[in-house]
Amino acid sequence: MSHANEAFRLTAAPPPVPRVPRFPLRRRIFSIAGWTTTALALILLTAAMLGILEMVFVRGIGALVPATFTTITQGTGGGLLNAIEGTFVLSFGALLLAVPFGMAAGIYISEYRNGWWAKTIRLLADVLVGVPSIVVGYVGYVTMVDWLGWNFSVAAGAISLAVMSLPYICRTTEMALQQVPGDLREAAFALGAGESQVIFRICLPAALRAILTGILLALAVSVGETAPLLYTAGWSNYLWDGKMTHSPVGYLTYAIWTFISEPFASAHQLAYAAAFLVMALVLLVHLAARLVFDRHRR
Amino acid sequence: MRQTRREGVLPKVKRSGWTTRRWQGLIVAVCCATILQAGAARAATTPVRVLETGSTLLYPLFNIWVPDYMKTHPGVQITTQGTGSGTGIAQASSGIAQIGASDAYMSSAQLKRSPGILNIPLAISSQMVNYNLPGFNHKHLKLSGPVIAGIYSGKIRYWDDAALKSMNPDMKLPHKAIIPVHRSDGSGDTFIFTQFLAFSTPSWANGTGYGTSVSWPPVEGEIGGVGNPGMISALKGSPYSLAYVGISYKKAIEADGLGEAMLQNRDGHFVLANAKTVGAAVLATAAKTPKDERISLIFAPGAESYPIINYEYAIVNKKQPSPEMAKALRELLAWSIHPDGGSAQKYMDAVGFVPLPAPIRSLSAEQIALIK
Amino acid sequence: MKFKTGLAAIAGVLPASLVAIVLFLTVYSWPAIRFNGFHFLVSNHWNLGNLYADPVTVAGTQVAPGAHYGILFLIVGTLLTTLVALLIALPVGVGAAIFLAEAVPGRLRLWLSFLVELLAAVPSVVFGLWGYVVVIPFLGQHLFPFLSRIFGFVPFFAGPSGSGYGLLTSGFVLSLMIVPLIVATLRDAMVSQPPAIREAVTALGATRFEVVAKVILPSLFRVLVGATILAVGRALGETMAVLMVSGNALNYLPHNIYAPISTMAAFIVSQLDSAMQDPTGMAVRSLAEIALMLSLLSLLINFLARLVLAIENRSARHATIV
Numbered sequence: 001m002s003h004a005n006e007a008f009r010l011t012a013a014p015p016p017v018p019r020v021p022r023f024p025l026r027r028r029i030f031s032i033a034g035w036t037t038t039a040l041a042l043i044l045l046t047a048a049m050l051g052i053l054e055m056v057f058v059r060g061i062g063a064l065v066p067a068t069f070t071t072i073t074q075g076t077g078g079g080l081l082n083a084i085e086g087t088f089v090l091s092f093g094a095l096l097l098a099v100p101f102g103m104a105a106g107i108y109i110s111e112y113r114n115g116w117w118a119k120t121i122r123l124l125a126d127v128l129v130g131v132p133s134i135v136v137g138y139v140g141y142v143t144m145v146d147w148l149g150w151n152f153s154v155a156a157g158a159i160s161l162a163v164m165s166l167p168y169i170c171r172t173t174e175m176a177l178q179q180v181p182g183d184l185r186e187a188a189f190a191l192g193a194g195e196s197q198v199i200f201r202i203c204l205p206a207a208l209r210a211i212l213t214g215i216l217l218a219l220a221v222s223v224g225e226t227a228p229l230l231y232t233a234g235w236s237n238y239l240w241d242g243k244m245t246h247s248p249v250g251y252l253t254y255a256i257w258t259f260i261s262e263p264f265a266s267a268h269q270l271a272y273a274a275a276f277l278v279m280a281l282v283l284l285v286h287l288a289a290r291l292v293f294d295r296h297r298r
Numbered sequence: 299m300r301q302t303r304r305e306g307v308l309p310k311v312k313r314s315g316w317t318t319r320r321w322q323g324l325i326v327a328v329c330c331a332t333i334l335q336a337g338a339a340r341a342a343t344t345p346v347r348v349l350e351t352g353s354t355l356l357y358p359l360f361n362i363w364v365p366d367y368m369k370t371h372p373g374v375q376i377t378t379q380g381t382g383s384g385t386g387i388a389q390a391s392s393g394i395a396q397i398g399a400s401d402a403y404m405s406s407a408q409l410k411r412s413p414g415i416l417n418i419p420l421a422i423s424s425q426m427v428n429y430n431l432p433g434f435n436h437k438h439l440k441l442s443g444p445v446i447a448g449i450y451s452g453k454i455r456y457w458d459d460a461a462l463k464s465m466n467p468d469m470k471l472p473h474k475a476i477i478p479v480h481r482s483d484g485s486g487d488t489f490i491f492t493q494f495l496a497f498s499t500p501s502w503a504n505g506t507g508y509g510t511s512v513s514w515p516p517v518e519g520e521i522g523g524v525g526n527p528g529m530i531s532a533l534k535g536s537p538y539s540l541a542y543v544g545i546s547y548k549k550a551i552e553a554d555g556l557g558e559a560m561l562q563n564r565d566g567h568f569v570l571a572n573a574k575t576v577g578a579a580v581l582a583t584a585a586k587t588p589k590d591e592r593i594s595l596i597f598a599p600g601a602e603s604y605p606i607i608n609y610e611y612a613i614v615n616k617k618q619p620s621p622e623m624a625k626a627l628r629e630l631l632a633w634s635i636h637p638d639g640g641s642a643q644k645y646m647d648a649v650g651f652v653p654l655p656a657p658i659r660s661l662s663a664e665q666i667a668l669i670k
Numbered sequence: 671m672k673f674k675t676g677l678a679a680i681a682g683v684l685p686a687s688l689v690a691i692v693l694f695l696t697v698y699s700w701p702a703i704r705f706n707g708f709h710f711l712v713s714n715h716w717n718l719g720n721l722y723a724d725p726v727t728v729a730g731t732q733v734a735p736g737a738h739y740g741i742l743f744l745i746v747g748t749l750l751t752t753l754v755a756l757l758i759a760l761p762v763g764v765g766a767a768i769f770l771a772e773a774v775p776g777r778l779r780l781w782l783s784f785l786v787e788l789l790a791a792v793p794s795v796v797f798g799l800w801g802y803v804v805v806i807p808f809l810g811q812h813l814f815p816f817l818s819r820i821f822g823f824v825p826f827f828a829g830p831s832g833s834g835y836g837l838l839t840s841g842f843v844l845s846l847m848i849v850p851l852i853v854a855t856l857r858d859a860m861v862s863q864p865p866a867i868r869e870a871v872t873a874l875g876a877t878r879f880e881v882v883a884k885v886i887l888p889s890l891f892r893v894l895v896g897a898t899i900l901a902v903g904r905a906l907g908e909t910m911a912v913l914m915v916s917g918n919a920l921n922y923l924p925h926n927i928y929a930p931i932s933t934m935a936a937f938i939v940s941q942l943d944s945a946m947q948d949p950t951g952m953a954v955r956s957l958a959e960i961a962l963m964l965s966l967l968s969l970l971i972n973f974l975a976r977l978v979l980a981i982e983n984r985s986a987r988h989a990t991i992v
Contacts, residue, residue: 031877105682105683120685121684130965133909134938194673227910238375248379261525262380263549263550264362279796410949509722510944531802532835
């Protein structure tokens with residue numbers, strides 16, 4: 001970052017600024033056209049995001065009342081306490097499962113990056129990203145909910161979510177470790193450190209913030225998932241009873257997906273309140289990630 | 299361990315090392331604490347817990363029933379899920395859910411696979427055929443099964459087709475292509491709509507047939523919408539479109555200024571869906587209803603009968619795991635069909651349903667008594 | 671060495687979960703694979719059959735009468751939406767990344783990047799909702815008729831512009847979902863380019879844009895391909911949003927870029943409920959076969975992308991550039 005900033009300053013204001021344009025017209029046009037199109041691209045994306053935020057927040061803010069946070073869903077009305085709790089339980093449950101395995105995979109493919117096993121893991125991680133969430137959900141339904149007889153449950157939901165977030169955690173861990181300068185590793189080895197020491201004492205601490213960013217982003221992804229949960233976590237109007245299996249649990253995205261389809265205005269309010277909460281949560285998580293990463297860069 | 303990249307900032311190794319562990323510990327501790335504490339807080343009493351899942355048409359009704367029912371029955375916890383009729387049947391059969399909601403009765407082949415499953419009608423729903431035909435939305439266009447079948451199979455392409463004009467001689471229909479809209483998710487709405495087309499139009503019966511998802515013939519410009527709201531927004535967003543929408547969405551249709559067609563019934567009369575025409579159709583088929591109540595009400599005879607109506611079923615296993623569960627289910631279902639309980643006018647009006655007539659109600663009550 | 675083995679084993683959970691899913695799908699859909707044969711991939715006819723009649727026996731297997739499972743239109747639809755999404759996301763993503771990295775000053779850059787990356791975290795359902803509340807009315811009634819008039823001479827752009835539900839809309843919504851991956855990766859890589867190159871090329875008399883377009887961007891080819899692979903993966907598997915805006919064509923191929931379309935992932939969701947009503951179970955198993963094919967497709971695309979990288983690597987080594 002610091003290098004880049006220097007570079008930026010250098011190119012932005014080269015010391016002796018010539019006031020007369022010295023480039024031929026054709027190249028100037030190419031330049032101007034280039035900057036214009038790239039600016040337009042950025043404007044398009046920003047506008048789309050602002051449009052989505054506007055839709056969700058304008059409709060959602062009116063739907064939010066204190067009861068949303070204090071009461072459970074009652075039919076087409078009530079609050080979303082059950083869904084808020086469920087979203088937290090499922091997402092953190094998924095993280096607890098996915099972080100150790102995802103990070104292990106990420107560490108492995110970063111530190112032993114040229115072996116066949118590392119290449120295989122990297123390839124399969126990229127393929128796993130492409131497995132549609134509904135498929136993960138349905139496989140979870142047939143295996144865990146039906147065959148194992150767990151019924152709709154936190155366990156089935158969290159495991160399905162964990163499988164979805166594994167590749168993201170793995171790949172961000174890998175990228176974070178790749179940013180750690182090789183000199184560090186070489187120095188540590190030269191001092192007689194073993195592989196595990198180098199990884200756990202040197203590389204991971206150095207890459208920690210970037211990894212944490214990745215984990216937070218994976219958290220944001222699982223907060224926003226619907227399809228893998230419909231058939232595994234089910235949905236419940238009640239607060240979670242603490243059982244891992246045999247009791248369904250609510251979550252916010254279900255409220256969006258289902259209540260928006262109901263014929264009642266009160267249900268739509270719940271749906272938009274849920275959309276607002278999901279977006280707000282995702283935004284907060286992203287902000288947190290950004291802050292973590294920022295401090296890392298300084 | 300070969301490393302090639304060398305850019306980046308030199309971290310302060312030792313201090314970060316401490317932070318690592320502190321961070322790790324903190325995250326793990328917070329997660330564990332959240333989960334354990336949230337769980338432990340309420341592992342106290344266990345009421346009877348009923349899971350209802352299935353039809354998204356019946357789901358709104360269950361959603362307004364449940365809060366009121368629980369006020370007088372504190373011993374049960376009822377969770378409702380809107381997933382789809384097929385899911386409702388499958389999960390009630392496998393025991394994952396106690397009540398499967400379905401817009402269609404189970405087929406004989408399905409019953410053979412899961413004997414002991416009851417199909418209990420709880421209420422009667424109907425379906426509108428709606429359109430967005432600028433200038434004509436406040437009038438009620440007249441349509442018949444064969445004409446709609448012609449539109450959905452691509453044989454009738456324009457609003458000023460001769461078949462449509464002869465049915466609506468007083469309207470100057472525009473020469474615009476018709477955009478047929480259908481549900482792309484599996485749906486009871488599709489089931490009753492295609493059944494209407496199949497029962498009224500032999501060529502549709504032999505071709506596309508009926509089901510919760512059918513192989514729609516490809517038609518230029520057609521749209522597949524998701525859920526009733528998807529259908530309504532497709533209608534609203536596309537002038538000259540035609541769609542079928544559950545009666546529960548009548549208010550939304552009116553609010554959006556969309557048209558509702560009069561449909562030709564078996565006796566040749568054009569009727570709109572209301573309590574009278576729907577009631578007439580139920581009574582016309584009531585005498586023929588078998589003890590297991592698996593019967594289609596589509597395209598019923600009678601001068602006043604509305605042609606697209608159906609029973610909304612609760613799919614329930616006769617044999618429940620515990621007597622408490624069986625009792626809870628019997629009470630809930632009995633309440634739901636009772637005129638002073640779930641079938642009271644205020645509930646029915648909210649979703650546009652019609653309560654079961656007395657003879658059918660007693661058939662349902664007999665089936666409910668079988669739950670043990 | 672023991673540490674490495676242990677780590678390798680724990681790391682194995684990730685590939686194991688994919689293998690488990692694929693294995694499960696294979697076993698589960700095996701009766702369907704045998705029943706459908708090769709026809710599955712090349713036939714354009716999907717029909718669950720009459721689920722209310724008694725099952726019939728076809729080739730020794732019980733199925734619903736009239737049942738036929740062919741998914742060519744889904745394969746084409748999936749590939750086309752992904753392609754359209756990429757064709758939009760790549761230039762837009764590269765453009766936005768360039769502008770972010772080169773022209774936006776520090777603080778603002780942070781916030782704009784944040785906004786763009788937030789696109790990746792918008793729940794699919796919210797995207798779908800936004801798609802049909804905001805995007806479709808605009809595209810269907812204003813942009814598409816305009817495009818069809820102006821670009822009517824381009825084969826795929828001609829013809830009726832439809833209602834807004836369709837290939838181009840799905841591609842557009844999908845592109846927004848995958849573009850943050852491209853922007854974030856590329857921007858980070860551009861920012862961390864060694865300044866020496868920049869200085870050298872500037873000294874040789876290049877404009878700032880020329881530095882970016884002709885020197886920096888080409889050197890990031892590998893990074894771009896890497897980000898694109900992940901983006902393609904996400905696009906292939908995206909479900910809810912596509913389901914809500916694609917128009918869900920059944921059994922036919924799109925004749926132009928505005929026409930309705932279906933993708934494999936969205937189709938599985940939309941058919942699952944009805945398939946569960948099939949007493950023979952063949953419908954659900956055929957859906958599992960679609961999921962299996964989708965996983966294989968994803969694998970194939972990943973292989974191809976890696977092949978591209980390998981070839982590029984070799985030619986790069988020949989052309990002795992830095």
